Amino acid sequence: MIQKTATRSPNVWFFAERTLIYALIAVFLFITLSPLAWVLSTSLKPNTEAISFPPKLLPENPTIDNYLFVLTDPALARSLINSFIISLGSTALSVAVSSLGGYAFARFEFKGKNVIMSMILGLFMIPIVINIIPLYTMLANFGLLNSLIALMLTFQILIIPLNILLMKNYFETIPIELEEAALIDGCSRLGVLRRITIPLSMPGFAIAAVLSFRFSWNEFILPVVLANRSDSMVFQVALYQFISLYRIDWGYLSAGITLSLIPVLVLMLTFQKQMIKGMTLGAIRE
Amino acid sequence: MPSIFEKAEPYLLLTPALAILLVFLIFPLFWNIYISLHDVSLTTILREWEYIGGTNFINLFNDPNFYTSLKITLMFVGGSVALQFGIGMLMSVLLHQQVKASGVLRAIFIIPWTISAVIAAFSFKFILDYNFGILNYLLNEIGLQSVGWLSDPSIVIWSLVIANVWYGTPFTILFLTAGLFSINPTIYEAAVIDGATKIRSFIHITLPLLKPFIVIDLILITIWSVNFFDIQLIMTGGGPLFASTTASLYMYRQAFEFGLLSKGASAGIVLIAINLSIAFIYHKLLRR
Numbered sequence: 075m076i077q078k079t080a081t082r083s084p085n086v087w088f089f090a091e092r093t094l095i096y097a098l099i100a101v102f103l104f105i106t107l108s109p110l111a112w113v114l115s116t117s118l119k120p121n122t123e124a125i126s127f128p129p130k131l132l133p134e135n136p137t138i139d140n141y142l143f144v145l146t147d148p149a150l151a152r153s154l155i156n157s158f159i160i161s162l163g164s165t166a167l168s169v170a171v172s173s174l175g176g177y178a179f180a181r182f183e184f185k186g187k188n189v190i191m192s193m194i195l196g197l198f199m200i201p202i203v204i205n206i207i208p209l210y211t212m213l214a215n216f217g218l219l220n221s222l223i224a225l226m227l228t229f230q231i232l233i234i235p236l237n238i239l240l241m242k243n244y245f246e247t248i249p250i251e252l253e254e255a256a257l258i259d260g261c262s263r264l265g266v267l268r269r270i271t272i273p274l275s276m277p278g279f280a281i282a283a284v285l286s287f288r289f290s291w292n293e294f295i296l297p298v299v300l301a302n303r304s305d306s307m308v309f310q311v312a313l314y315q316f317i318s319l320y321r322i323d324w325g326y327l328s329a330g331i332t333l334s335l336i337p338v339l340v341l342m343l344t345f346q347k348q349m350i351k352g353m354t355l356g357a358i359r360e
Numbered sequence: 361m362p363s364i365f366e367k368a369e370p371y372l373l374l375t376p377a378l379a380i381l382l383v384f385l386i387f388p389l390f391w392n393i394y395i396s397l398h399d400v401s402l403t404t405i406l407r408e409w410e411y412i413g414g415t416n417f418i419n420l421f422n423d424p425n426f427y428t429s430l431k432i433t434l435m436f437v438g439g440s441v442a443l444q445f446g447i448g449m450l451m452s453v454l455l456h457q458q459v460k461a462s463g464v465l466r467a468i469f470i471i472p473w474t475i476s477a478v479i480a481a482f483s484f485k486f487i488l489d490y491n492f493g494i495l496n497y498l499l500n501e502i503g504l505q506s507v508g509w510l511s512d513p514s515i516v517i518w519s520l521v522i523a524n525v526w527y528g529t530p531f532t533i534l535f536l537t538a539g540l541f542s543i544n545p546t547i548y549e550a551a552v553i554d555g556a557t558k559i560r561s562f563i564h565i566t567l568p569l570l571k572p573f574i575v576i577d578l579i580l581i582t583i584w585s586v587n588f589f590d591i592q593l594i595m596t597g598g599g600p601l602f603a604s605t606t607a608s609l610y611m612y613r614q615a616f617e618f619g620l621l622s623k624g625a626s627a628g629i630v631l632i633a634i635n636l637s638i639a640f641i642y643h644k645l646l647r648r
Binding site: 106112127238291346 | 367369370371373374376377378380381383384385386387388389391392395400405406447450451454455457459463465466467468469470471472474475476477478479480482483484486487491492494497526530534579580583584586587588589590594608611612615616621624625628631632635639
């Protein structure tokens, strides 16, 4: 923590300043949390109460019926399972592929290294949505629309550039001397990877995995275009279908919303410190 | 002595990543051009594509809705970037002032960015609903008229900006916080000894040292706002009529609502040009 004010003696200005800081933070805290709190409260209301007017802040007759509906509705349950399959698959693929690439950048000197690196950084700037039309025509012509595998592969473009950068920076924090010492002691290249590099890089893998999962689980535009048939639908798209299918049922929808934010929320809150550290590394080294 | 295998090793390691990027990111980027020069619609996609030259672009630039969408993009991006950056900067700096429980607060502030745009959009659609939304209810309680947050053409885009600011600001907080932590605290101690006030040391020490982070943050949030249309699609579908259709949503609607894939692709190429200009302008203005 930065010691900026502690050395000064407390005075009126100091307390006024502190009050202002905490007041602004409190306002922002309220703005951040109230929409989600409102959704959470609605998800526990019976459907008649959900859109009652005047609105009730807290449910009068709390119920978990909305959650039961979402979890037992065949189409919604299917889409939840699809989301887990795709997110886990895409996370595993992304961490594997990006680690290999990151390792190449961290440990090797080779021709075209800088060109390839700046190309990858440039790709991070390319907005994926511009590719939805060509991707749609490509996959349609190969008969790969509504394929979970195709979705996992397309999700990679959201995350690989960032993860390669992240893993490269992470590998660079591991002293190369450790690896060299092990080589001299008669360890094989593969043995070095298995015994030294991989165990030491676990925190890096964790950040990359959390980010991949977050991007895959939350992605909406790619799946709504590339996989909107009921058997290949992901959960975000299933939620969107609430608009077109029926008059929006806010009780069910808010339960769906709450369910869908749990996995990512748990992951992000668990790894929050590492995320900030990862970002600092990423930006400083650039 | 390095063998051939050792020389090839870094390339082999990079192959899977580059292959995926080539097939799903770089090739489609150019494939956009091909589509925009042909007549492709959702119904003719699996047949022979007829070459029609620049017709799609002529249609695009003759479409008044396209110009509307550019104007709306400007409002959406301008509002989103100004507020996201302003609030994000304020909050990351405030949290850096030895605030109690700042770690917990940061974790909470990041929440909107960790959830999906679908959730952010639906939450605000619910809150801003004309009939039973809680915001109009609160307005009525204090004696004001209900506002058509999502149905009044002159207001709707600002409602979307609010939702996008709620959703996007945490990224700037996270990113600038990382930047603030990278500044060596002893620099401030020296400034305090020299009698510098907080605001002065912010302007003369923090801002210059934070500049690399600020530049990247501004480029990213601007480009993201230009291309982002999840929130618009869910909250309004671009309506009423085209009142909340940004250029990126225009591209989507042409392709997947009206089925005109190649007209959408030509709008996509205009979007690419806009993105490149933004990156170029920021680069020139701020990188020095």
